[in-house]
Amino acid sequence: MDVGAQPLSRLRGLALSDSAFRRLAVANAAMLVLIVATGATVRLTGSGLGCEHWPGCQPHHFEPRSFHSYIEFGNRVIAFLTIVVTLLTWILARRRRRLAFATFFGTLLQAPLGALTVHFHLNPWLVISHFLLSVVVLTCGVVLALEAFDRNPSALPAWVPRLGLLVGAAAAVLVFSGTFATAAGPHPGSTVVRRLWSFQPAVYWHVRATAVFGVSFALLLVWLVRHRAPQVRNALVLLGLLAVQMTIGEVQYRTHLPWWLVLGHVTVAATVWAATTVFVYSLWRPRTMP
Numbered sequence: 001m002d003v004g005a006q007p008l009s010r011l012r013g014l015a016l017s018d019s020a021f022r023r024l025a026v027a028n029a030a031m032l033v034l035i036v037a038t039g040a041t042v043r044l045t046g047s048g049l050g051c052e053h054w055p056g057c058q059p060h061h062f063e064p065r066s067f068h069s070y071i072e073f074g075n076r077v078i079a080f081l082t083i084v085v086t087l088l089t090w091i092l093a094r095r096r097r098r099l100a101f102a103t104f105f106g107t108l109l110q111a112p113l114g115a116l117t118v119h120f121h122l123n124p125w126l127v128i129s130h131f132l133l134s135v136v137v138l139t140c141g142v143v144l145a146l147e148a149f150d151r152n153p154s155a156l157p158a159w160v161p162r163l164g165l166l167v168g169a170a171a172a173v174l175v176f177s178g179t180f181a182t183a184a185g186p187h188p189g190s191t192v193v194r195r196l197w198s199f200q201p202a203v204y205w206h207v208r209a210t211a212v213f214g215v216s217f218a219l220l221l222v223w224l225v226r227h228r229a230p231q232v233r234n235a236l237v238l239l240g241l242l243a244v245q246m247t248i249g250e251v252q253y254r255t256h257l258p259w260w261l262v263l264g265h266v267t268v269a270a271t272v273w274a275a276t277t278v279f280v281y282s283l284w285r286p287r288t289m290p
Contacts, residue, residue, distance in 0.1 A: 021092060024085075025089060032086075039130065040262075042071055045071055050068030086141070132179065139273070143281060160283055164284070174209045180205075237275055238272070238279050245265065
């Protein structure tokens, strides 16, 4: 056996209890939300070029030495810890191993993509790709955490989970158009980068996706409440997060997009996406009730 493969084999030989792996899978998903927040902090404070070298901060010194470099380097540290957690989750997973590997591999890909983004001086297409890959990986991580719990096939009428897919698709458009709106906005700070597209068209699609999402989600929520379906709790959690997100979005728009509010908006958006994934997935594969 290859010497380098021995530690991996030993780790795979470890057996976690079901409850311990569930905690690990949930922590894995939480780290994937956190890395979106730290990445957005880098973007919005203009710290993307705070460390012009990789993996160290500068060619002649590894550690950060300025405000922007601390933010950028801090994001790299969180990214490294996230890679470690996703790696452990993949190694220790006893089912859905391909999904666990996809989560780890997607997280690992963020490192070279981040290096390319710095190398090409925050090219907006690379910045957007960096964020959207985070969303895809977050989706995988959330589904993996959900699958750590016992689940049943859906007993709901067929149109209900299908309408849930429309909710998920509208949410995806919301995230995508919101990403373009941020890329077209006035940030990041003092770092001069090329703006992408323009702000108003991005908002145009964002608002219309909000309408589709709102109508389809409202129909689902009314039906679930009337029939006392177990998915109501997930729907109410999502509704609460949406209320927070809409409030932040309205305030930031009226206050000319202060970076710290945009950061809150992006962070809550990642949380809303995770909650949407939980809600839509629960319509197709509800959790087994104890």
